[in-house]
Amino acid sequence: MNFLKKELENIKNKGQYRELTYLKGSQNKYCSFEDKKVLLMASNNYLGLCDDERIKKVSKDAIDNYGVGSGGSRLTTGSYDIHKKLEEEIAILKNREAALLFNTGYMANIGVITSICNKEWIIFSDEFNHASIIDGCRLSGAKIVVYKHSDMKDLKQKVKLYKGAKRIIITDGVFSMDGDIAKLPDIIKISKDNDIWVMVDDAHATGILGEKGSGTEEYFGLKGQVDIQVGTFSKALASEGGYVAGSYELIEYLKNKARSFIYSTALSPIVVSAALKALYIIKKDNNLRKNLLNNSKWFQEELKERGFCILESETPIIPLLVGDEDKAMKFSKMLFEEGIFIPAIRPPSVPKDTSRLRITLMATHIKEDLNFVLDKISYVFKKLK
Structure with a gap:
């Protein structure tokens, strides 16, 4: 079994080692990860129906x-x-x-x-x-x-x-x-x-x-x-x-x-x-979908206004490009400490040098939530420099 240990070491050395993060409670905009309540900005629960x-x-x-x-x-x-x-x-x-x-x-x-x-x-x-x-x-x-x-x-x-x-x-x-x-x-x-x-x-x-x-x-x-x-x-x-x-x-x-x-x-x-x-x-009900897509468009515009590099989309998936894998991981960790969960996506899931924070919006997010996220992203980004 030595080859397993060696391969795991190689994965860690490449900065691609993955670990599970465990959630407590329902999949909603506020969730508890590792006994910490955070605003969830990474779920595929786009319409917020998991807890409906x-x-x-x-x-x-x-x-x-x-x-x-x-x-x-x-x-x-x-x-x-x-x-x-x-x-x-x-x-x-x-x-x-x-x-x-x-x-x-x-x-x-x-x-x-x-x-x-x-x-x-x-x-x-x-x-x-x-x-x-x-x-x-x-x-x-x-x-x-x-x-x-x-x-x-x-x-x-x-x-x-x-x-x-x-x-x-x-x-x-x-x-x-x-x-x-x-x-x-x-x-x-x-x-x-x-x-x-x-x-x-x-x-x-x-x-x-x-x-x-x-x-x-x-x-x-x-x-x-x-x-x-x-x-x-x-x-x-x-x-x-x-x-x-x-x-x-x-x-x-x-x-x-x-x-x-x-x-x-x-x-x-x-x-x-x-x-x-x-x-x-x-x-x-078309309103959930329409509100979600309107909020996604607004959120992207706000990120661009603040100088962030994003891949624009017409969906609730908003990639905030970071580039460097370690920086993306650190960005994600610091946001978690500020009460926001957005995982970093690294190679091989995405091409090399395109590591990112994969932000996804839910229909249950309101403007107050999104403004909070924008402010924290800006705050953490300044600390990263």
């Missing part, structure tokens, strides 16, 4: 109705009527014929990519795609062609270079570390001009982008243009699990071929109930 009383109530009711575990895989004893209902509702939100639940977004990406693609396929993958997409591509055995991040000229050139009957472009809808949105209109045009499938992972867009919160396709007015839509319930929808939405044939195919679906115990009815209620809430 309406969702907690249906989750408690689900325990009374279904118990706590699902008892088996979906193809044996684990399929419940509530699984079917959530699949029907996510298909409606995504304007698709059908949908299929997976235990995580990671498993959804792994399942769909490895089920469809093999060595006969060519995958065009954005260089900043999520690790679950990257791993799915590698496991599929397909020829992987990585194009520069959101560089449509590079994508076009590589599409011309790599011909084949079985080709697919895979991209995140919203990129989790940069907060930017994929250039979906251009991607769709390239796909149509060259008879290529398109798959979009809308994990950070579902519930956030579009008039009804449907995601990037709705945001760009491209209804029905994406062949395969993947996403999660663990961000704006305040629960757990992933999904794939598409044609009836696609979903039936995945039921029979996706190993991460077939060989996994089904999601607990409790978390499915929570996701279903969250879905109903976002369908009926």
Whole structure:
């Protein structure tokens, strides 16, 4: 086992050693980490629904109705009527014929990519795609062609270079570390001009982008243009699990071929109930989403006014660039001491020399909270110099 110790030492020497920070209580704007109450500015709980009383109530009711575990895989004893209902509702939100639940977004990406693609396929993958997409591509055995991040000229050139009957472009809808949105209109045009499938992972867009919160396709007015839509319930929808939405044939195919679906115990009815209620809430209430995005725009402008270098986005994800890994870690630690939790993101999660504080806003944050954060960021930054 000496090689494990040696490898851990190497990770520490590179400044890339990771440790868990434990939270007490509910996922809300104020949380207790390590017995210290802090303002949480890093959660994927974008709409603040993780502690919503309406969702907690249906989750408690689900325990009374279904118990706590699902008892088996979906193809044996684990399929419940509530699984079917959530699949029907996510298909409606995504304007698709059908949908299929997976235990995580990671498993959804792994399942769909490895089920469809093999060595006969060519995958065009954005260089900043999520690790679950990257791993799915590698496991599929397909020829992987990585194009520069959101560089449509590079994508076009590589599409011309790599011909084949079985080709697919895979991209995140919203990129989790940069907060930017994929250039979906251009991607769709390239796909149509060259008879290529398109798959979009809308994990950070579902519930956030579009008039009804449907995601990037709705945001760009491209209804029905994406062949395969993947996403999660663990961000704006305040629960757990992933999904794939598409044609009836696609979903039936995945039921029979996706190993991460077939060989996994089904999601607990409790978390499915929570996701279903969250879905109903976002369908009926646009105000949470609109206020969140308005606050995000305002917060970015304030950061720029104060001289900070940020990657501008149209989402609640706001990367404050620091560059140096050690400085980013120190910045995060000092903010924690001031009562704000914003983790530092370092390589290999982001490219070298682009370490950052990944700020994310929640709908429950108010201007008083955000002004407090702005003042503390400015204060700590001065102390760092």
